[in-house]
Amino acid sequence: MNAFEINGGKPLRGEIIPQGAKNEALQVISAVLLTEEQVIISNVPDIKDVNKLIELLGDLGVRVEHLKKDTYSFQAKDIDLDFFMSEQFKAKGGSLRGSIMIVGPLLARFGKASIPKPGGDKIGRRRLDTHFLGFEKLGAKFNYNSKTNFFNVDASHLKGAYILLDEASVTGTANVIMAAVLAKGITTIYNAACEPYIQQLCKMLNRMGAKISGIGSNLLNIEGVEKLGGTEHRLLPDMIEIGSFIGLAAMTGSEITIKDVHYNELGIIPDIFKRMGIRLKLRGDDIYIPSQPHYEIDTFIDGSILTVADAPWPGFTPDLLSIVLVVATQAKGNVMIHQKMFESRLFFVDKLIDMGAQIILCDPHRATVMGLDKQVQLRGIEMTSPDIRAGVSLLIAALSASGRSIIHNIEQIERGYQDIDIRLRALGADIKRINTMPKQH
Template sequence: MGTFKIEGGHQLKGSIQPQGAKNEALQILCAVLLTPDLVTINNIPDIVDVNKLISLLKKLGVKVEKISKGTYTFQADEVNLKYLESDEFKEDGRGLRGSIMIVGPMLARFGKGYIPKPGGDKIGRRRLDTHFEGLINLGAKFRYNKEEQFYGVEADRLKGAYMLLEEASVTGTANIVMAAVLAEGRTTIYNAACEPYLQQLCKMLNRMGAQISGVGSNMLVIDGVETLSGTHHTMLPDMIEIGSWIGLAAMTKSELTITNVSWDDLGIIPTVFRKLGITVERRGDDIHIPAHTDGYEIQSFIDGSILTISDAPWPGFTPDLLSIILVVATQARGSVLIHQKMFESRLFFVDKLIDMGAKIILCDPHRATVIGHDFKSTLKAMTMTSPDIRAGVSLLIAALSAKGTSTIQNIEQIDRGYENIDERLRAIGARIERLE
């Protein structure tokens, strides 16, 4: 198990470029299964979860070639369907949440898609109902082996249908879209997710020959086609990493520039950080954060009541950044209520922040009130364990702001979502060391 050793309390300075988007990569990589033609993808992040999915595709028989850093070609012209029913696949698929999104394209192109119950972060229940109910609406037969926790869907030919999704699941919408593009007739998906990464998937599929309209809205209309062809695709920068660096700059009173952020795809992320009193300047397609030497002050609502920041489906605030917001609030002037609606276990890491000296009241599994220190007392260095990707980075930011030397164990969780994070932080002045 790897460990980060962090000497906190130092200002950072310089520029940092965000990696390619993890959550987009997991969708886009699964989409290569929809065509036997060559697909070239740029800006793929070199992180554990994405590399696991690439390995899974190789075992499925997809020809994968690395052209340069972040650029790969994929060709799924000799897919090994027997691997889907092997014990090896049942083991490989469990280690990655994103593996669920191979089901839609495999079902559409080959008539069957299987998946073991996928793993991922331990942040609470993450239902798969939206995925399979959507595929059943398209005519698939569903089966589930309870003992092995193994799911399967099969169909000779999918047929378009109208469906109203119970939840605007991003991965669920992606799976249904990838199945519907090769279905017979028209599919209408209402209450579809409309995140920028889902929009990227739809734009890529349209370049491949799909007919998807309503991209960017919560109603997608898909007219099925017989086949799809190859394409080139470049992924967006990772908005969660961009938010992480904004929070890092504020907590360490550092002047940082985050380059090539695709500002127009960030939604309300800059606005939410500004509500915490953080100066977020747009410079072309870069974000500049000046050194907050005098701290930052949380706004209140117009009527003077305490600010509440909560997550919601896009264009609401992403749940993946609430952990960062919570940590940043620990050194603000004022108080804020953090309301994590989607996952009931995601706030349980706050006990570690409380041990570091943060003033946090965990109201229930979904809500925490943070009373900021205004930098009048610093967080204390300590030894911690990373419970999941986003909480792990939040603890890393806390450690970089704390006086003294902290250690964070189980950093494999952080590596799942952040590319070479220790090297990139050292480049802007962080004192962080990786211990094996």
């Protein structure tokens, strides 16, 4: 079993280029199913979740060509609809949470789809209701077979409708958009997610011939068209990686430049890290973080303890709350972390407490962090990564800690971060991949 061995406590230095956005990749790669013409996508991250989805499209009959390291050509001309009922599809689709994203395009183009209940992180319950309620409003009929764990959806003729989403789900919004672009008539989606990834998807679909307006807002209007054509699309850099590298620089007292960040697409992310006391400068489209021995958490205007909470875009993304939590452990001052969206994402704090951090886990959604102001260095321990974001947070903690740490279950980290050990070594990190068995607890 693969693990990372880290000897921490060393400042890093250099430049790092963020990978293409994982969450955008899962959406736009699924969108190639909407047309029989060629779609070329570049800046694709070489990570397990994305590679699994590309492999799944290949099994469906999509002609996939790997043009160069980060660029793929897709042509969904001859789709094998019988593949949906196969055991092979059940096994592959069930192990990949992103597989839900192919349902919208398949309904739009072929009028039916079937998908096993998706897998993925153990970070709490992620409902799929938003997706299916949206499809239902467009005229789809579905049923869930609890014995086979399959969702079967019939959408012989989709028709535009007014849809008020029950939550501003990013994947739910993307899926309903993709179903609506080929539906007859006009669809209005209110309470739509408006993340940069959704904006990117809409712009790509418009280049393919879709008619979507309201891009960037939570009210989208979609005029259905007969068919879509091919296009070329480049993914944004991954904002979660960018935030992770900002946190890494602060924790390890490192001087790091993050290249080509598309700063205007980062929303409130840089401001939240600034409130954690981290100095960062924009140089062109690069973020430069100078080495700083201390950083102090801001307070609210009345002097009360700062709360950092997740919220739908343009609020703070939940994927970076675990990074902010780790960063806070070595800051001067206190902060309340409020993870509203997922009920198990803070359960990794026991590992940080074992490393010497001062954290009170108030309940499954809230943790109070008392910063150590780098007066007491975290100590290396042996631990297991529970999910992608917690795994990277623990990796950052290990790089800042004194002594040796071992992180098991790094497959979770590698679902979201490409060649992370190689890229960190290029900055001077002492990290290597080892084969080991996890310690029994």
